[in-house]
Amino acid sequence: MKKKLTSRYIDTVTAPGPKRLDVYDQALTGFGVRVSTSGRKTWFCSTRVNGRMKRMKIGTYPALSLADAREHAKATLRDIQLGVEPTATTPALGDVVPQFIELYARPRNRGWREQQRLLEQKWCGLFTTPIDQIQRGAVVRILDQMIADGAPGRANNALATLKKLLNWCLDRGMIDINPIAGLKPPTKPKARDRVLTDPEISRFLLAAEDEGYPFGTLAKLLLLTGQRRGEVSEMRWSQVDFETATWTIPSERAKNGIAHDVPLSQPVIDILQGLPRFAGSDFVFTTTGKTPVSGFGRAKDRLNDAMGASDWRLHDLRRTAASGMARIGVAPHIIEKVLNHKSGVISGVAAVYNRYSYADEKCEALRLWSKEIQALTCSMSKGCGRSLGSLTSNETSIESLGFTRISSG
Missing domain, CATH: 3.30.160.390 (Integrase, DNA-binding domain)
Structure with a gap:
């Protein structure tokens, strides 16, 4: 141009x-x-x-x-x-980031968007620094600031992503030494055990209802199906079979590399059938028609404000679903199958020889869980004087998103 x-x-x-x-x-x-x-x-x-x-x-x-x-x-x-050849210069970190994402992260890692976001948001202060002049002390100071801002886990993730980028540069001969090689994570990782309480689930459902499509609807499905955010946000209509009430996550999109059939409870089917489909797009959750929805930060902030709580993450909905199914009597090994965990109750030799799909048991588990959620919804509706129907999504103005509705499921 x-x-x-x-x-x-x-x-x-x-x-x-x-x-x-x-x-x-x-x-x-x-x-x-x-x-x-x-x-x-x-x-x-x-x-x-x-x-x-x-x-x-x-x-x-x-x-x-x-x-x-x-x-x-x-x-x-x-x-x-005049014949004076320019002196070769080492590229700055900001110039290397897009190369790293396109050539390495995107082809190999389903979480490449998160890596890109961490690099662009957390390390932008070093973007003008040539990669062979990045100093260990400068990296540590940025990590210290992240911890001071109350994000120790994010500091660990940001460091791991920067290490991966610099190791990639080292392998390609762009630098002779990784300046942060051996640098330990600034904080000890903590396993999260946050589970939303029943009152919090009720407030979450109300907040998700007000948020509407795409983020609020997507959040409901996270709770109802127990699947990962990346898997739900990248759901495609071609993977949903309404006749068998099944959503198939292909192996290349599953975190553990194993294809996974997710039974769809009636509330989930109702939600999906009430959503718009955009001409020429296979994505269930999208605002462009070309890519799946992204940018969950602001939507999460709105949910926080509506719920009056911020100490939870979207991934906690998956743990909440697992804990809720356990509470209503679903067996641990069935919950593992619902979550598509490779290891767990069935592991070792048993995992090798047990090829039973547990399809019926998974279906019943998610049916019972949706029934439990519907009970909370009914209780909430009576308490707040609002009717939320059967958890179906708010109607969204498709014209406001720049698309034309061609089908509703």
Whole structure:
């Protein structure tokens, strides 16, 4: 894309997504700005050096103004035309992150979006630092700030992701040493045991009802099915069989790599049949039609405010479902099958020889659990004077999302 670059344009330009945007200056050939999906703006100039195109980073905006960046690009391009070859520079962390996500994380890890979010949000303070100049002390200071902000678990995850990126750079010869090799997690990981109480479940259902599609509806399914957030958020209509009341999670999308059939209780079927389908899209939960829904942070904040509680996570709904099924008498090994756990009650030699699917038992477990949830819903409805029907989702204005309703299930 070519455009006359002005200070006003640089201030307001954004990447339309899902990819970054390169804008070349009409006034100076080879000079331009790269705008990342996170909003970071990097000046660059590109030209042929020894017969090959070479792209050189100049700096970032607003640390370097448009006028200064253009003058720097002029000087660099002039030197190249005079035969002065530019000195090779090590890429900055901000330039390496998209390469790491596209070439390594995305093809190998279903949780690549979380890795991308951690890198872009927690390590943005080092984005202008060349990767061979990242200092251990700078990393530790950022981790200390995360802990001071009350996010020790997130600090552990952020460190693990940065380590993985730098090890990838080491393997590719981009750096000669990993500056944080051997750096231990700042806090000892704690196994979570948070389970929502019955009053909290009632407030959660009411909050999810008010939130509506897509996040509120998705949250209901997390509680009713006990499946993982990534699996539910990436649900596809082609994986749902309403005739057999089954949702099949393929092996490539299951965390443990094992295909999983999830029986759908009647409340779940009612919810799904009440949802919109968008033309040309197979995603059940989407706001673009092209990708599954993402960005759960703000939706979770709204649920927190409505519930009056913030010390819970979406993954706690899975634990709540497991604990609730145990409370109403579902056997532990059936709960393991519902959750699609590879190890647990049935393990070792027994797991090798026991190939029974427990389909009927799983179906009954989720039926009983939905019945328990419906009982809470009825109690809540009487207490607050509102009718929530059979847990079906609020009707959403599909036109407001920019799509046309073509079917309801």
